[in-house]
Amino acid sequence: MIVVGGGPAGSSTAAFLSQRGRRVLVLEREKFPRFHIGESLLPFARDIWEELGVLDEIDRRFIHKPGARFIHSESGAMFTYRFENAIRPGRPYAYEVPRGDFDKLLLDNAARLGAQVREESEVRDVFIEEDRVRVEVHGPNGTCYEVTGQVVVDATGRDTLLGSRYGLKVADELVTTNVACFTHFENTVRQPGPDEGNIDIVLFDGGWWWFIPFKGTVTSVGCVLQKHFTRSRKGMSAEELFQAALDATEAAQRLLAGARRIRPIGTTGNWSYRCRQYYGHRFVLVGDAAAFIDPLFSTGVLMAVYGARFAAEAIDEALATGDLSAERFAVYQEHATRGADLFKRLVHEFYGESLRRLLVGSHTNPTLRAVITSMLAGDVYRPAIWHGVVMKEGFSRLF
Numbered sequence: 295m296i297v298v299g300g301g302p303a304g305s306s307t308a309a310f311l312s313q314r315g316r317r318v319l320v321l322e323r324e325k326f327p328r329f330h331i332g333e334s335l336l337p338f339a340r341d342i343w344e345e346l347g348v349l350d351e352i353d354r355r356f357i358h359k360p361g362a363r364f365i366h367s368e369s370g371a372m373f374t375y376r377f378e379n380a381i382r383p384g385r386p387y388a389y390e391v392p393r394g395d396f397d398k399l400l401l402d403n404a405a406r407l408g409a410q411v412r413e414e415s416e417v418r419d420v421f422i423e424e425d426r427v428r429v430e431v432h433g434p435n436g437t438c439y440e441v442t443g444q445v446v447v448d449a450t451g452r453d454t455l456l457g458s459r460y461g462l463k464v465a466d467e468l469v470t471t472n473v474a475c476f477t478h479f480e481n482t483v484r485q486p487g488p489d490e491g492n493i494d495i496v497l498f499d500g501g502w503w504w505f506i507p508f509k510g511t512v513t514s515v516g517c518v519l520q521k522h523f524t525r526s527r528k529g530m531s532a533e534e535l536f537q538a539a540l541d542a543t544e545a546a547q548r549l550l551a552g553a554r555r556i557r558p559i560g561t562t563g564n565w566s567y568r569c570r571q572y573y574g575h576r577f578v579l580v581g582d583a584a585a586f587i588d589p590l591f592s593t594g595v596l597m598a599v600y601g602a603r604f605a606a607e608a609i610d611e612a613l614a615t616g617d618l619s620a621e622r623f624a625v626y627q628e629h630a631t632r633g634a635d636l637f638k639r640l641v642h643e644f645y646g647e648s649l650r651r652l653l654v655g656s657h658t659n660p661t662l663r664a665v666i667t668s669m670l671a672g673d674v675y676r677p678a679i680w681h682g683v684v685m686k687e688g689f690s691r692l693f
């Protein structure tokens with residue numbers, strides 16, 4: 295079994311397969327810890343951390359995130375969703391994690407469970423053959439070699455190694471944001487007491503901001519910008535774009551009063567896509583390599599690790615039968631897209647504007663508040679009656 299990419303999707307797939315006694319090789323391009331965006335986790339990922347045996351360590355090392363506060367910059371309206379109010383009880387908080395440390399913890403755990411992990415090992419090519427897969431690897435110090443296995447898992451994140459190669463990616467045109475700018479600050483204004491670990495999401499006319507506080511003094515700050523905001527600012531540097539967004543968002547300025555930036559501004563763009571098929575003969579796509587939804591509700595890592603669990607189950611069963619044809623993996627895609635479809639619905643309603651108002655005004659409707667809280671907590675993979683209502687009617691039916 296070859297896993298390409300050692301982020302949450304790759305390391306978790308490797309860990310789940312190792313737990314089932316499978317031999318796994320993980321090939322990761324970078325040397326961990328490395329910086330990565332995507333630092334706010336959701337409470338329902340807890341089930342996965344427990345299964346992987348890392349819950350206690352995560353709980354000890356990272357700040358607890360008991361809720362999500364939405365602030366509307368122009369009106370000043372705000373509302374905090376507390377995970378303890380989710381419909382399904384038992385997961386009252388999540389974590390905010392510097393991804394360098396967090397991804398290393400997961401990758402080390404995969405190795406502890408028996409996976410062989412090779413860092414600084416970039417996969418340059420994959421050859422899918424009838425009875426095996428061959429992978430071309432560029433390792434440290436200019437080494438170049440080939441490895442073979444029975445199945446390859448593409449967990450290369452937004453690089454989408456196989457999805458791009460096979461033309462599987464379909465862009466989501468209903469999402470109206472297209473660029474993110476991000477960095478870390480020291481000493482931003484935080485919420486008091488146990489709410490210190492809450493994520494702040496600041497909505498403004500040009501997009502939205504995240505403020506993700508880590509344990510200690512550092513906070514991840516980024517903005518996700520709407521096409522209409524970036525279109526009129528083409529040619530701006532990352533710094534200029536970040537500053538232009540900040541100039542347009544009073545509420546974000548207030549949270550940054552007295553804070554000091556400690557990283558250059560990074561940018562990324564072109565998101566919200568889904569691969570038409572998450573699998574083929576002897577291969578499976580997991581995490582961002584399969585699909586990426588706009589990060590408004592911090593859903594990426596949750597989908598990556600649940601996808602890893604479903605993929606590992608399907609691969610293990612396929613290996614047990616000796617039949618590694620594409621159809622064996624269809625069940626994996628069914629399971630993985632069940633949760634993703636709900637998140638997609640939420641994101642579409644937000645960018646279609648109908649949800650924007652409700653996010654800061656849902657105190658008037660307890661049902662709506664409970665459903666949104668459960669979505670924000672990531673309760674999308676275990677059956678619930680409200681899933682069907684949301685998928686059929688959208689959130690409009692709930693108020």
Ligand SMILES: Cc1cc2nc3c(=O)[nH]c(=O)nc-3n(C[C@H](O)[C@H](O)[C@H](O)COP(=O)(O)OP(=O)(O)OC[C@H]3O[C@@H](n4cnc5c(N)ncnc54)[C@H](O)[C@@H]3O)c2cc1C
Binds near residue numbers: 304580589
């Ligand atoms: C602006 C923004 C904000 C986000 N905010 C959040 C958030 O708050 N919460 C959240 O849960 N998610 C968030 N996400 C999403 C989150 O970053 C991803 O969903 C998550 O990292 C997916 O994990 P992954 O393992 O699939 O991919 P990645 O974490 O990207 O890991 C892929 C790994 O593959 C390696 N790799 C790539 N190509 C190769 C190759 N050819 N050979 C070997 N190795 C390779 C890379 O080095 C990398 O380590 C955000 C995303 C964006 C863009």
